[in-house]
Amino acid sequence: MGHCHKWGQKFIDFGFRLTAARECIFEILLKTDAHLSAEDIYMAIHKINPAIGLTTIYRTLELLEQNGIVRKFEFGHGRAKYELNEEYEGKKHHHHLICEKCHKIVDYSEFVKEEKEYIKKAENGLEKKYGFSIKDHLIDFYGICPDCKKE
Amino acid sequence: MGHCHKWGQKFIDFGFRLTAARECIFEILLKTDAHLSAEDIYMAIHKINPAIGLTTIYRTLELLEQNGIVRKFEFGHGRAKYELNEEYEGKKHHHHLICEKCHKIVDYSEFVKEEKEYIKKAENGLEKKYGFSIKDHLIDFYGICPDCKKE
């Protein structure tokens, strides 16, 4: 385990140990472009290392989230979904398109310029008016996906 | 129960019965400007009519949600929160400012003009590119509220 990607070093710097389970969970998140639940990850990891338990998945995901390595989403369809923070994937800043029927989640990165303009203005104004220190934002669009429209 | 506000008529038109419990839940949502959980509503209703059970609260909220009368939010702090749809309150279109520490939720209605511009452009573009029929959107800002900053 001597190599240590940049995230691994960051992880160690935080004071945590870089175990097989943790590396494996990170790798799974890195390879996918989907939004995985804890159980999705558990099933994926089970093929590689059946000894790793679901509890460890939950614990690792919480750890990763608290240290800004993964983002946790509660879209309200039963289970939380996780994805690697944008800086760790090749991904750009993005938001989500959510199908109200089949619960499919699609990333989109369009209209960033317009978004930035609106967000910057809103953030500044809201910080001033409501006294919040704003750190993050979330934009979701809800609708019906093309597959579900066919039915 | 002969009077029947506009929402009540709408409710009956949908084919449902306008019972005491349902009216009471609606009234509670109408009077508050907070974002209530099912249990918040249960506790509020309990003082007025202790016979109404928590199950009815959940069932009514689901019914109201499915018919566009209330909006359900899963902010990810354990329990879902409900608020009356904008058209039923005196409220304008609004979004949320969420404190990551104390989980306080603040409504804001500022920057609607800028928001509309961005949303319209994004919606049109995304519908075209991803084939979704977009029906709704959600914008949240996350940060630290003024009270939590003091500590």
Add this chain to the structure above:
DNA sequence: TTAATAATGAAAATGGTTTTCATTTTCGTT
């Protein structure tokens, strides 16, 4: 009034997530 249907409360079940606890692994120090 009557019968069909809808709504209800209490209790039990559900299911994703967290906690507990005994055991194992890791890592800095000998």
Add this chain to the structure above:
DNA sequence: AACGAAAATGAAAACCATTTTCATTATTAA
């Protein structure tokens, strides 16, 4: 290499918001 403290782990149990079940009650239309 061996040691010992601290961290990480898995299995099982607990948790807890929400849903389901089911027997009873309320509402409605005829």
